[in-house]
Amino acid sequence: MEYSEKQRQIMDVALALFADHGYHKTSIRDIARAAEVNVAMVSYYFGSKDKLLEAIFIHRFGTMREILRDIIYEKTHSPIEKVEKFIDIFIDMLVQHQLFHRLMMRESSVIKEGPLFDMIYELKTTNRRLVEKAVKNGQRLGVFRKDVDVFFMSSVLIGSVNQNLANHRYEMEHTQWTVEEKEVAKKKRINALRKHLKRMFIAYLTFDEGQ
Amino acid sequence: MEYSEKQRQIMDVALALFADHGYHKTSIRDIARAAEVNVAMVSYYFGSKDKLLEAIFIHRFGTMREILRDIIYEKTHSPIEKVEKFIDIFIDMLVQHQLFHRLMMRESSVIKEGPLFDMIYELKTTNRRLVEKAVKNGQRLGVFRKDVDVFFMSSVLIGSVNQNLANHRYEMEHTQWTVEEKEVAKKKRINALRKHLKRMFIAYLTFDEGQ
DNA sequence: GTTTAAATTAAACGTTTGTTTAGTTTTGCA
DNA sequence: TGCAAAACTAAACAAACGTTTAATTTAAAC
Numbered sequence: 001m002e003y004s005e006k007q008r009q010i011m012d013v014a015l016a017l018f019a020d021h022g023y024h025k026t027s028i029r030d031i032a033r034a035a036e037v038n039v040a041m042v043s044y045y046f047g048s049k050d051k052l053l054e055a056i057f058i059h060r061f062g063t064m065r066e067i068l069r070d071i072i073y074e075k076t077h078s079p080i081e082k083v084e085k086f087i088d089i090f091i092d093m094l095v096q097h098q099l100f101h102r103l104m105m106r107e108s109s110v111i112k113e114g115p116l117f118d119m120i121y122e123l124k125t126t127n128r129r130l131v132e133k134a135v136k137n138g139q140r141l142g143v144f145r146k147d148v149d150v151f152f153m154s155s156v157l158i159g160s161v162n163q164n165l166a167n168h169r170y171e172m173e174h175t176q177w178t179v180e181e182k183e184v185a186k187k188k189r190i191n192a193l194r195k196h197l198k199r200m201f202i203a204y205l206t207f208d209e210g211q
Numbered sequence: 212m213e214y215s216e217k218q219r220q221i222m223d224v225a226l227a228l229f230a231d232h233g234y235h236k237t238s239i240r241d242i243a244r245a246a247e248v249n250v251a252m253v254s255y256y257f258g259s260k261d262k263l264l265e266a267i268f269i270h271r272f273g274t275m276r277e278i279l280r281d282i283i284y285e286k287t288h289s290p291i292e293k294v295e296k297f298i299d300i301f302i303d304m305l306v307q308h309q310l311f312h313r314l315m316m317r318e319s320s321v322i323k324e325g326p327l328f329d330m331i332y333e334l335k336t337t338n339r340r341l342v343e344k345a346v347k348n349g350q351r352l353g354v355f356r357k358d359v360d361v362f363f364m365s366s367v368l369i370g371s372v373n374q375n376l377a378n379h380r381y382e383m384e385h386t387q388w389t390v391e392e393k394e395v396a397k398k399k400r401i402n403a404l405r406k407h408l409k410r411m412f413i414a415y416l417t418f419d420e421g422q
Numbered sequence: 423g424t425t426t427a428a429a430t431t432a433a434a435c436g437t438t439t440g441t442t443t444a445g446t447t448t449t450g451c452a
Numbered sequence: 453t454g455c456a457a458a459a460c461t462a463a464a465c466a467a468a469c470g471t472t473t474a475a476t477t478t479a480a481a482c
Binding site: 021106152159166170 | 231232233235236313316319321323331332360362363365367369370371373374375377378380385403404407410411413414418
């Protein structure tokens, strides 16, 4: 699906507003005002508010799917490196698509059917399969423990990153730092997240209970 | 604050609807219909829809604060037991207050000031302080590693549990199991969550990088 | 330059929203 | 029983919502 510059502008502005204030709290007039277009343009281009959301989902979902696809073809050496690489790419993806990720996380608890449901479901399933693949590889080579819960791991991965970023946003609201200072703090936070998430996963995967 | 049976009924029904469909998607008429009261009763008892949400928050928040307070007085032996006990109580709390937890999680990304913000902030802070306390105790006794990120751990704890429960709900939507079967599956899932979360945290806290 | 389609606009549409009003019923107490 | 306060109701309210209409401007093609 190809979009004109104006269409993309509407989609980008809508995504930001949806992520910041929620889908239902954001009115078409809010979007039109922020995107500096007439209210009728949303219906004209996308048909309806629901369809606009769907268009945003389809667009962003496509690029996220590509990123996850690329993980499969990643060629690294050891199982541990594979897990670390996976965590890196995963965090990169969520940070790069922050707004969409927040929107999806927020609305996924309410969307119970339809194309959006199917997309979210596929994303979750793909994510779990990739974790499973990385884990099984390490198990085959005798590096990882056998009784690892893949459902658990994939939810820890996405849940931890999500919660960490959300908490960080929360904390930033309380500071009066400049944009630059916030940017630095964010990078620091994400790096700490990477480090500890890797360490925790490797520990969980290789930990010998007996010791 | 004391509430009559009818007031509690409205609050309970509203909480369920808010959690299931989101605050803004749920209309006062939806609440009135489900609670089998007149639409005017919400305004009559609570003043406004916002105030109703606030009343629900204050009510539930109070009991959650008590649960967290009790954790401090928990007397257990080893640092590892302390961490395990903490995870158990924490999961119990989130499961027991599932609906409220979902509502709070959903709206916390949108609430940026006011009494609700302050409550959520306190809950997050308390949670982090408790994790910190349990960790420091283990560090003092030489059982836990020194370079542990408490911000990271608390976000992993709440994020993982939240994501796990959300995923489980998501998966249940796809099955056609009976209510009993779903209840059994849920208990199983929660037990698995307990087990792996404990294992992962202990591994993270005690893991020796060098080995 | 004229024609035709696309883009854009202001205004209006019908609904739904949260809330209020004005009136009725129920309750608790003297 | 009588009465005042509380509980409850149906109806109406203005505002905001998503969407449509009808008219106008812009752009492209011939």
